[in-house]
Amino acid sequence: MTSHREPDFDVAGGVDTHQDTHTAAVIDVVGRVLGTEQFPATSVGYEALLAWMCSFGRLGKVGVEGTGAYGAGLARLLRERQVQVVEVDRPDRKTRRFQGKSDPIDAIQAAKTALAGERTGLPKQRDGRIEAVRNLRVARRSAVDQRADVQRQIKALIVTAPNELRERLRGLPVAKLITTCAALRPDRADAAQPVTAAKIALCSLARRHQQLTTEIGELDELLEPLVTSINPDLIAVHGVGPDTAGQLLVTAGENHDRLTSEAAFAMLCGVAPIPASSGKTNRHRLNRGGDRQANCALYRIALVRLRWDPRTRAYMERRIQDGLSKKEIIRCLKRYIAREIYQVITKNDHERVA
Template sequence: MAQQRQAVDVVGGVDTHRDTHTAAVLDTAGCQLGLAEFPATEAGYGQLLEWMRGFGTVVKVGVEGTGSYGANLTRHLTAAGVMVVEIDRPDRKTRRWQGKSDPVDADAAARAALAGRRTGIPKDRDGQVEAVRALRVARRGAVSHRADVVKQMKALIVTAPEPVRAALSALTTARLIAVCAEVEVSAVQAGDPAVAVRLALRSLARRFQYLSSEIKDLEKVLSRLVAMVAPTLLAVNGVGADTAGQLLVSAGDNPDRLRSEAAFAMLCGVAPLPASSGRTHRYRLNRGGDRQANAALHRVVVCRLRWDPATQAYVERRTAEGKTKKEIIRCLKRYVAREIYPILTAPDTAKDLPVAA
């Protein structure tokens, strides 16, 4: 009986959370065989897989959130030789009809994996591109925080007592940081609004300087790492270390999961979407996809518009045809995606080399 049961092919689905994962198992006919909850720990991942294998041969597992709460579960299943597919969250119409709970979401993930609907191959997260992603997260947070510091300083100056406001309001950001960071003020007199504002501005200015130093250090590490991982990508006209890093992260450590350059363009949100009806045939702007990758391609286009003669000639030709500047930039972003796709997906021996210190 056990041998007969093990011969059955089954498909799993997992709804992931920070502390627990809820799993469902279906047979190939779509009949639910079981539902269970497991802790989101290494031991729990092993228990989940063994539980699924108790129903038969696990053909594939659909995991919701492979890039967040399900990242470690995905690593565990992949290492065990189980095919994992990434499941998009159900659309709003389906969710209104079915309701929302962990068992319902796990069952929906299993059914999506079984049908091959709204699924994709998850990114590998064990290579140097994952290291690039982690460093970019830290850099992006520091840049965002530094911008907030400048906003806080200027807001304080607007409402500061007149002598302070008059002395600082006309300064450029760089000069404002330098002046406020070096100001001599005693905390003993912090009860005076003017002294308190200067004390607060000094604290914020020094925070700005610290964040700037942190950003510079991270950029040095990122530049070396990106140059090691993707030297060919950096050689593309208009692609710098920041842009290359974002495109690498968007593609992942396994860019071969992108079936074609059209799929890469869709991932980056630069593939126009059909919006035809009846005798009307047209396309509309794609507002989906990875917006950070879209912004990276936009930076490449802006750079080429300024410095590349071939791009400038293309703009002149399309302008003469009646295209607007926005429409031309959208076309150029699509062309850049087509140019970069084979570079991202080409085998690169540099990815296997250690990063220089």
């Protein structure tokens, strides 16, 4: 006879999170719904939600949708109260097609998913230095994107500018172009003339470009020592700079021990091939999921190594002889790099266990 261990909790919870309200559901250990309730998405509401769940019995797992967005505050409170929080995916389309869509239905599904342990994961902790890196990187990425937009707008204006202005600015390097446009001093009283209006627009955009460049530099001055202090070994990896290191640390999270293996980290970064075999056919397909920013960081590391690392260049030549294309080789390299990065990020954890 096989003995079954009794669960050490009476109920499990699920929460469907939104900007202003959270809808909670409680089920027992066999999946029967005990109740649903809606609470405001505030500190007081979080306390009331937890007290309501605990009123049904010993609370076990709580499945929360969107622990990295609207559910971040609730997840933080539950962790502080020693309640196990799991992040659940939204119900798939097939389930919603049969069950319908509402906040209580989603909350019940989250509770059942947490109880069953299907499609769940531990949420990232957002109370450490890596969260500070993430916040700074949000501002930096926004500034970089806006600067790129400004640069494209400047070049588009030059294409349609009057001949005299176009001939003067066309062909200049980017740095020289920005400096020249920022130094333009058109007569604003004559803004009705196309030439003057073009100069005013180019001057405004160039100054905005310079301001964004200054902002990016200031953020880099904060990010580089912070990332280095978190994991100096990661910065020392060939091809890894402060920007890529910061992104990979953010992807792994403060509690990177939630990543059970290097294969899980590779899947998180979207560089683990997906099995697509059937019958006698044995193949894999490209993984288009995962954190695309982490995937981009691994791609940049691969490009740097292909340019400067002799071992990587030798690997590429060997795989070309095997019949692989450059894209396929880079995909293989990203998988190998993910394995190396995972070992560096979790190095202290492995040493502590040893």
